[in-house]
Amino acid sequence: MRQDEIWDADAAQRYDTPGSGMFAPEILGQTVDRLAELAGDGQALEFAIGTGRVAIPLAERGVPVTGIELSRPMIDQLRTKADETTIPVVIGDMATATAPGSYSLVYLVYNTISNLLTQAEQVACFRNAARHLIPGGRFVIELGVPELRRLPPGQDALVFRAEPGYIGLDTYDVLRQHLVSHHFTFDESRQARLDRSPHRYIWPAELDLMAQLAGFEMETRHADWTGAEFTAESSSHISVYRIPRSR
Incomplete structure (x- = not known):
């Protein structure tokens, strides 16, 4: 995007x-x-x-x-x-x-x-x-x-924050030095909202x-x-x- x-x-x-x-x-x-x-x-x-x-x-x-x-x-x-x-x-x-x-x-x-x-x-x-x-x-x-030191071997995703109503998750492309931040917001319903933004770290x-x-x-x-x-x-x-x- x-x-x-x-x-x-x-x-x-x-x-x-x-x-x-x-x-x-x-x-x-x-x-x-x-x-x-x-x-x-x-x-x-x-x-x-x-x-x-x-x-x-x-x-x-x-x-x-x-x-x-x-x-x-x-x-x-x-x-x-x-x-x-x-x-x-x-x-x-x-x-x-x-x-x-x-x-x-x-x-x-x-x-x-x-x-x-x-x-x-x-x-x-x-x-x-x-x-x-x-x-x-x-x-x-x-x-x-x-935060690549926290990334488990063989995995490309890392939760950077989790709290009531919000989960933040980064996915990494270490070859291109890119990551995408995924922001999940939710309430008591079964629906959640996802916002994403790409970055070069x-x-x-x-x-x-x-x-x-x-x-x-x-x-x-x-x-x-x-x-x-x-x-x-x-x-x-x-x-x-x-x-x-x-x-």
Whole structure:
């Protein structure tokens, strides 16, 4: 499925979950705090801005935010909360679309770079971020660590979360470095809803090489937005890359 088929009007309507999940204050607050610190006095550009989960509170902190977004329905949902003057958005692919202006911060949150399904597209995304940044500017990526160590030998599926009313299951194609996330939601009835999204997973070392190809230097990597140490057991990371001040 193409990304614009996945992020359709139905997905946009169901995306926001105020106060819970990725919208929980303890998650969102830490994200915005760190991004505001990294942006400093400059402007921020969010790749795949979606419905404005991060951009809106970041703008409320005084950071000018522009977005790039492929899905028109997601932008429509954003527009119910913030107008074009508050948060301008360019419609297009985050690997190629250009936003006007120069930025001190470009960021990609919640595994979104994995929505690009080829290595070439992911490298192009890094290069696109670099084009938008001023010298010394930063590119921030939030990304999960592939859980292949948990995958039983001979099997290609792994349950990553199971709770009342929800089961999350990933199926892996290790040859192509792809996975499909399956999200089952259900209630007391006999019916369930299935939503799926394809991804190309990236190891941290491969991500670092992509950054080098685009002219970035590694600045920091932590396990979460609070700055916890990244270890071999970490399930995700916040990686900050920086454009050298002289280039």
